[in-house]
Amino acid sequence: MSESQSQMALFEAPVPWQGASKPTFLERMASPDKDRPEKGADAAALQAPLTSLKGLGPRGAELLTKLLAKPLTPPRVIDLLWHLPTGTLDRRLTPSVSEALPGGIVTLVVTPVKHSAPPRSAPRAPVRIVCEDESGALDIVYFHGDRAGIKRLLPLGEPRLVSGRVERHGTRLQMTHPDYVLAPNERHRLPAIEPVYPLTLGLTQKFLYRVIGDALARVPEFPEWLDASLVEAQGWPGFRDALVTLHRPQSHADLALWHKARERLAYDEVSSAQLAIALVRRSHRQLAGRSLVGEGSLAAKMRASLPFALTRSQETALAEIKADMASSRRMLRLLQGDVGAGKTVVAALAMANAVEAGAQVALMAPTDVLARQHLETLTPLCEAAGIPLGYLSGREQGRTRGRLLGKLASGEIRAICGTHALFQPDVVFRDFGLAIVDEQHRFGVAQRLALQEKARAGDADILVMTATPIPRTLQLSLHGDLDVSQLTEKPAGRKPVITRTVPQERLEDVIEGLHRALGEGAQVYWVCPAVESETARDMTAVTERAAHLRQVFGERVGLVHGKLPGAEKDAAIAAFIARETTILVATTVIEVGVNVPNATVMIIENAEMFGLAQLHQLRGRVGRGAAQSSCILLYKGPLSETAKSRLDILRQVDDGFVIAEEDLRLRGGGEVLGAKQSGDPGFRIAGWPEAAPLIERAATAVRYLLGRDPYLKSDQGLAARTCLALFERDEAMRLLQAG
């Protein structure tokens, strides 16, 4: 425990051992019938905001909010219970002072014999209390202590039970800021095994232990939502017991990843996700959509303007999409295809189909850069077809925005491209029929539904495009049994990108090579990582590299990164597209969607710092035209084994699906799921890859449950609703309430 943390333990957080007469949580646990919440109680007490916990001031609430890192919604009581300990402290060791081993946690019975005040010349020096037992002496030390308080806590001549870490200073044994100071008859207050939680600066273990205890005391004995047979076969504890086991471990083994308690909660978590997905999916299936059938004239004009024919898989995907749109069921289809597979054209033709049928269309992308790129691609296609196209991001404001919204509402604009600005409540369509969402894993389900609700009857068809190939298990956990169209072949004439790994020391050679490539008319991306610090993304690497390359290549070097104002970002990309710049130094803002077919060289600096899927995405920015492209992965050695195999895979493999599977294997699922960006709660208990088999099993169980009890009205169904609420599957709850 750091010094500042222990100080807070004594002086800021309420101190439970000072005259507290209320029974502790452990005591309540020991006498289960007293105070035990009633059976069948609902989840409300756990869904209440954190601030409803007693004794939690604004400062404590602020720290916990930071600790729980929930970006979008205020943390609830239950969120605190998802914060699991990662270790244990054993306070059972009670040696005599002379037997206590420095460096360890011990519990000692000692008697204070002397309070030594800091000298007048150094009033801020630590307060030292000399204590002893028959075997030897121990100094208890407080920094910046409230001396009166300390005197009350450790009165001279009265034995005290103290627990904490002991250290040797010279010849003396010392305990700095004991974790516990109790009277000998208060021994029962001392947790024998104490959970150790991950902390954030300013929080203490003791404080967390106490507030989590309060939160635990609120967990009622919920009716079981899992199949009794499954629970029995797995030997799983009930929900409440599982939480108690993890937060009040009796041994370190209770915290093991494969422990029944954790497995049970992980299963609850993945099955609530599966249930939510199944309910959302069913509502799409059941709720009537509208039949959108185009007569083909606009799409024909669009096709005529293309300098190429569609590939077979593009044609198949388009046919599947049109069939969905024509049916009276609502479409929810995923269009999946590796980078450069040509999803945008398919989306544009689906757009034309909807417009022919009289509906309006929105194409939404996760970033402004990407949305503008789509705008670039769509503009000539829509012009050829005579479809009025608009654009809306957070940047369109005031009169421009007002005029645009007017045209959307009147139906003058038939298709609009933009960012999540399209979700804003004052964006109103005359007749919204088709939502196309690019790079869906960055959006949450809730956002997708918000867009869908823009339709008058809330019944828009949805086409989701993703360039990130998603391994099957992850797909199940993200989308459930979503309909999927896949672009399996790349447009003809593409040559695979030649990929090489080069150590950073050979930077000069790389620059030498660039002279040659630029001389032959190539355009070059040069990507540097944005270094994430706790509070900011550091753009030093990318700006310094741009300055360096400008010294070598002059003004034809552009720079784009996420910290630039929007207009400058656009200008930098526009200049590159217009070939005014030939080298574009960038961060991963260009990761998705940016399409400059003339760019044939991709240089990625510090490639070892990127994820595999991300490198593949970046590499996908080149190799988009007929010319041979190359990708250079500059790395700083020495490389770890994982980093080495990662770069090797990239060198050898060009198939996004293979790379995604490998990425998942090497890195774990959390980042691939992209839960962070999407604001989706993601998995907090279920880790990866342990969750994979649980997901499969939960998907099956959910199908059975919904088969028996489609509206979750049986006892088990009602209990399952509680589980949904606890895991914040709000979109599914809304559907149940509506239905």
Ligand code: ADP
């Ligand atoms: P994705 O979005 O799947 O990464 P894009 O839709 O951006 O891919 O397409 C990549 C490039 O391939 C674009 O320049 C596009 O015009 C071109 N393209 C798309 N379909 C074909 C095709 N069938 N034949 C040749 N080029 C195509």
Ligand code: MG
């Ligand atoms: Mg694209």
